[in-house]
Amino acid sequence: MYTVSVQAHYDSAHFLRNYKGKCERLHGHRYVVEVALQTDRLNEAGIAYDFVDLKRHLRELADELDHQNLNDLPPFRDVETSAENQARYFFDELKKRLPEEQAAGLLYARVWETPQQWAQYGPSPAAVPAHRSPAIS
Numbered sequence: 001m002y003t004v005s006v007q008a009h010y011d012s013a014h015f016l017r018n019y020k021g022k023c024e025r026l027h028g029h030r031y032v033v034e035v036a037l038q039t040d041r042l043n044e045a046g047i048a049y050d051f052v053d054l055k056r057h058l059r060e061l062a063d064e065l066d067h068q069n070l071n072d073l074p075p076f077r078d079v080e081t082s083a084e085n086q087a088r089y090f091f092d093e094l095k096k097r098l099p100e101e102q103a104a105g106l107l108y109a110r111v112w113e114t115p116q117q118w119a120q121y122g123p124s125p126a127a128v129p130a131h132r133s134p135a136i137s
C-alpha cells in the first residue's frame with residue numbers, strides 16, 4: 001500500500017462560540033493542513049497520485065480560508081471553527097474534487113492549530129474497504 005501526503009498553510013482568525021476560556025475571544029493561528037491518501041496501484045509513471053494536482057486542490061481550499069475570520073465563512077456559520085471541524089471541511093471538500101478512485105483512498109485531513117496540537121478527520125476503520133485493512137490472522 002502506498003500513502004502520499006501534502007500540506008498547505010493558512011493564516012486565519014477565529015473564536016469558539018460555545019467555549020469558556022481564551023478561545024472564546026477572537027484570535028489567530030497559522031494553521032497547517034495535511035491530507036493523505038492511500039492506494040495499492042501506481043500509474044505508468046510509478047506514482048500513486050500526482051503531488052502537483054493534490055497540492056493544487058489543497059492550496060485552493062486553504063486559500064479560501066486564508067486571511068479570513070473563519071466565523072464569517074459559510075462552511076462555519078452553523079458549526080464551530082474548531083480544528084476538528086476544519087479537518088472535516090478539508091476532508092469533505094477534497095473528496096468532492098478528487099477523481100473517484102483517489103477520493104475512495106482519502107485517509108485523513110489533519111489540521112494543526114499549533115506545532116504541538118492537531119485534530120484529524122477521516123473515515124472510521126469500518127468504513128475503509130476490507131482490502132485496505134491489515135490482514136487478520
Ligand SMILES: [Zn+2]
Nearest residue numbers: 014023027029
Ligand atoms: Zn484558536
